[in-house]
Amino acid sequence: MPAAAWIVVLSAAASVSLSLGARQTFGLFLLPLGVEHGISATVLGASVAVHNLIWGLGQPIAGAMADRFGAGRVALTGAGIYAIGLLLPAFFPTPVALFVGIGVLTGLGTAAAGAGTVLGAVARAVPEHRRGDALGLASAGGSVGQAAMVPFAQWGIETGGTSFAFTLLAATMALALVICPRLEWRAPLRVPGRAPVGLAGLPALARRALADRDFALLTLGFFACGFQLAFLTVHLPAHLALCGLPTGLGVTALMLIGLFNIPGSWLCGRIGNVIRPEIALGAIYLARTVCIAIFAATVPSEWGTMIFAAAMGFIWLGTIPLTSAAIARRFGVADLGSLYGVCFLSHQIGGFIGAGAGAMVVDATGSYAAFWPVMLMVGLVAIASNWATRAPRGAVA
Known part of the structure; x- marks a missing residue:
C-alpha cells in the first residue's frame, strides 16, 4: 500500500483504539460505583444499554456525514462529545449524570469516532485487493485500546476512585487532536458515477438495503454480536466476583480479550480476502457459541476464565472487518459508512438488550446463571442467518 494509505489505516486504528478502548472499561465501574456512591448495578447496566442504543442510532448518521464530508472531522467531533460524557459522572456521580454521560454522550461519541465511521475512510484509501487486510488492521486498533485502557482505568479506580478514573479516560480523548486530521480531513473523492447519498438520502438507502434478503440476514447476525459482547463487557467482571474469584481477574480477562484480538482482527480481515465474509462470520459465531457453552457449563476458575478470555478475544472484533467487507462486496464503498451504520444499528439494539437484561437478571436473582442459555x-x-446468505452477484451501483 502507498504511504498515504498506511497513514489512514494507522489513524483509523488509533481512533478506534480511543473510542472502543474507553468503553470496554465500563464494566470495571459496576461494583465500585455501588460502594462509593450507592449506585446500583441496574443504573450502570441501563446506562450502558442506552449507550449501545444511542451508538446504534447515531451510527448511520455519523457514517453518512463521514461519507459526505470526511471521516476525520466527524471523528474529532465525536472525541470531544465522548470526553464530556466521561467528565459528567466524574464531577457529578449520580444516576442521572451516569445516564446522560455514559448512556447518551459517550454513545454519540463512539458513533462518530469509532469503527463504523473510520472504516469507510480505510476502504476508500486502499486498493480493493488489500481492503480486507487494511480493515482488519484498523479494527485491531480497538483491541490495543482495550488492552491498554482496562488496566489504566483499574489503576485509576484503585488510586483515586471512580471519579478520578473517569477523568483520566476523558483526558485520553485529547489525542484525537493529533489523530483525526490525518484520517480523512477533506470530503472523500467520489467514486466514478456514484456520489454518496448523504443524510438526505439515508432513509431511502436504508430501505433499499434492508429489502435485500442477504443484507437483512447479515444485519440479523450482527444483532447477536452486539448482544453477546455487550453482556460480557459489562457483566463478566461482576460475574467472576460473584463466583468468589479475585476482583483482579475481571481486569485480566478484559486485557486478554484485547491482546488476543489484535492478531485475531487482522487474521479475520485477511480471511475476508480469501473466502466469502458471511461464511467466515458464521464460523466466528459458531466458535463464540462453543466457547460460551463450555464456560457456562464448567465451574468458574482462574485458568478457565483466562482461557475463555483468550479464545473469545481472538474473535472479539473480527466481525467488524468481515461485516464491512461483506457490505462493500454487495454495495461498493461510496456509502459504506451509511450502510455499515444501518447494519450496526441491529448490533447495538442487541447490545442494549444484552447489557440491560443482564443487569436486571443479576439484580433479581443475584447471579447470571439464567442468562447463559439465552x-x-x-x-x-447468528450462525444460521449468516450461513443462509447467498454470494453477491456484484456491487450495487
Whole structure:
C-alpha cells in the first residue's frame, strides 16, 4: 500500500483504539460505583444499554456525514462529545449524570469516532485487493485500546476512585487532536458515477438495503454480536466476583480479550480476502457459541476464565472487518459508512438488550446463571442467518 494509505489505516486504528478502548472499561465501574456512591448495578447496566442504543442510532448518521464530508472531522467531533460524557459522572456521580454521560454522550461519541465511521475512510484509501487486510488492521486498533485502557482505568479506580478514573479516560480523548486530521480531513473523492447519498438520502438507502434478503440476514447476525459482547463487557467482571474469584481477574480477562484480538482482527480481515465474509462470520459465531457453552457449563476458575478470555478475544472484533467487507462486496464503498451504520444499528439494539437484561437478571436473582442459555440461543441464530446468505452477484451501483 502507498504511504498515504498506511497513514489512514494507522489513524483509523488509533481512533478506534480511543473510542472502543474507553468503553470496554465500563464494566470495571459496576461494583465500585455501588460502594462509593450507592449506585446500583441496574443504573450502570441501563446506562450502558442506552449507550449501545444511542451508538446504534447515531451510527448511520455519523457514517453518512463521514461519507459526505470526511471521516476525520466527524471523528474529532465525536472525541470531544465522548470526553464530556466521561467528565459528567466524574464531577457529578449520580444516576442521572451516569445516564446522560455514559448512556447518551459517550454513545454519540463512539458513533462518530469509532469503527463504523473510520472504516469507510480505510476502504476508500486502499486498493480493493488489500481492503480486507487494511480493515482488519484498523479494527485491531480497538483491541490495543482495550488492552491498554482496562488496566489504566483499574489503576485509576484503585488510586483515586471512580471519579478520578473517569477523568483520566476523558483526558485520553485529547489525542484525537493529533489523530483525526490525518484520517480523512477533506470530503472523500467520489467514486466514478456514484456520489454518496448523504443524510438526505439515508432513509431511502436504508430501505433499499434492508429489502435485500442477504443484507437483512447479515444485519440479523450482527444483532447477536452486539448482544453477546455487550453482556460480557459489562457483566463478566461482576460475574467472576460473584463466583468468589479475585476482583483482579475481571481486569485480566478484559486485557486478554484485547491482546488476543489484535492478531485475531487482522487474521479475520485477511480471511475476508480469501473466502466469502458471511461464511467466515458464521464460523466466528459458531466458535463464540462453543466457547460460551463450555464456560457456562464448567465451574468458574482462574485458568478457565483466562482461557475463555483468550479464545473469545481472538474473535472479539473480527466481525467488524468481515461485516464491512461483506457490505462493500454487495454495495461498493461510496456509502459504506451509511450502510455499515444501518447494519450496526441491529448490533447495538442487541447490545442494549444484552447489557440491560443482564443487569436486571443479576439484580433479581443475584447471579447470571439464567442468562447463559439465552447467550447460546442468540449465537445459534447468528450462525444460521449468516450461513443462509447467498454470494453477491456484484456491487450495487
